[in-house]
Amino acid sequence: MADFVQLWVYLASTPLFGLTATLLAYVAAQALYERSGQAPWANPVLLSVLLIGGVLLATGTPYPGYFSGAQFVHVLLGPAVVALGWPLWLRRAELRRRGPALLLAALGGGTVAAGSAVAMGAALGLPAEILASLAPKSVTAPVAMGLAGSLGGIPAVAALIAVVTGMVGALLATPLFQAMGLRATPGQHGRWAVRGFAIGTAAHGLGTARALQVHPEAGAYAGVALGMQVLLAALLMPLLLPWGLPALQRLLGP
Numbered sequence: 649m650a651d652f653v654q655l656w657v658y659l660a661s662t663p664l665f666g667l668t669a670t671l672l673a674y675v676a677a678q679a680l681y682e683r684s685g686q687a688p689w690a691n692p693v694l695l696s697v698l699l700i701g702g703v704l705l706a707t708g709t710p711y712p713g714y715f716s717g718a719q720f721v722h723v724l725l726g727p728a729v730v731a732l733g734w735p736l737w738l739r740r741a742e743l744r745r746r747g748p749a750l751l752l753a754a755l756g757g758g759t760v761a762a763g764s765a766v767a768m769g770a771a772l773g774l775p776a777e778i779l780a781s782l783a784p785k786s787v788t789a790p791v792a793m794g795l796a797g798s799l800g801g802i803p804a805v806a807a808l809i810a811v812v813t814g815m816v817g818a819l820l821a822t823p824l825f826q827a828m829g830l831r832a833t834p835g836q837h838g839r840w841a842v843r844g845f846a847i848g849t850a851a852h853g854l855g856t857a858r859a860l861q862v863h864p865e866a867g868a869y870a871g872v873a874l875g876m877q878v879l880l881a882a883l884l885m886p887l888l889l890p891w892g893l894p895a896l897q898r899l900l901g902p
Contacts, residue, residue, distance in 0.1 A: 665709070666717025673699040686861060688822045693854055694815050729788075732856065735868035736875075743872060750845065754876035757849035761786040762885070770896040779893055781805040785813045787881045788852040788874065795881060799889050810852065817851020818858040832863070840865040848873030 677695035684690040704714055715722075736743065743750070765782040774782075780801030784792035789810040796806030825831070825843050832839030840863045847855035848870030856874050860867030 664717055666714040667720050668717070669700055669703055669714070670696070670718045670721050673703070688819050688858075691815065691818050691858065693857065694819065697815075729853070732867075732871040732874070735860075735864060736871055739865075739868050750872060750876065753845060754849060754873060754880060757846070757873070758786065758877050758880050758884075761850055762881070766893065767896055767900060770893075771900040771902070773902045776893055776897070777801050778805065779897075780889065782809060783885060783889055784881055785809045786850055786852060787877055789814075791878050791882065795885055798886060811854070814851045814854030817847055817855040821847045821851065821855060821858065822862070832866075841869045844869035845873045849877055852877065 673696040674692060677690075677692035677699065680695060681687070681690040681692045700714070703709070704711065762783045762785070765785050766779050769779045769782050777800055780799040781796045781803075783799065783801070784795040784806055787795065787810065789807045792806040792810040793803035795801075797803045821843070825846075830839060830843060832843060844859045844863070844866030847859050847866075851858075852874050856867065856870040859870035
């Protein structure tokens, strides 16, 4: 016990606290996820966030102090995203053949994801800067922050909404697909592709991570959807949102 206390005192006074807490939380969350039979409610990312948040609150650790150690994990996000390209490369001929259909699906899915969020916000009378922060909710958080900032939104709010969107998508995608009758078995390649592309379109990186855990084909198509949404959002939102937001506010506002 004395050794544990000494270890805690040492870790709490160094950046290693954030790194150690992050790794331990993810290992514990992953173990629970495996023990639950990979149930969607036991998503390891969500559980890790809850565990780390609880530890920070219980110990009174400020976020900057935690992140000074956790940034070592943060640095690995870039290579992890690049690694998503490997399953795409393996399926490059198939993806090239389906390119036009995938582009059309990405346009439709991205329009619905952004348009529905902004329309509901406008109907509730939310201010323009919040609506601009809602629009990129289905794009991965770093891109959402940049887009929101350039469109008059609040980057911090955009990041929060994007993370919540990804977590909700990762949690609800499987039961939603099952309820819709979109079941897939190991031999049904088309179904895995549809499920993966849908979750990558709606829930960006967190949804893609969930898809990779479920099936490699679903993960590959989720990665395609994630990349297409980033590209389309970066190209189209700055063109469409400046005139679309005022029009929606006039049409749907209270």
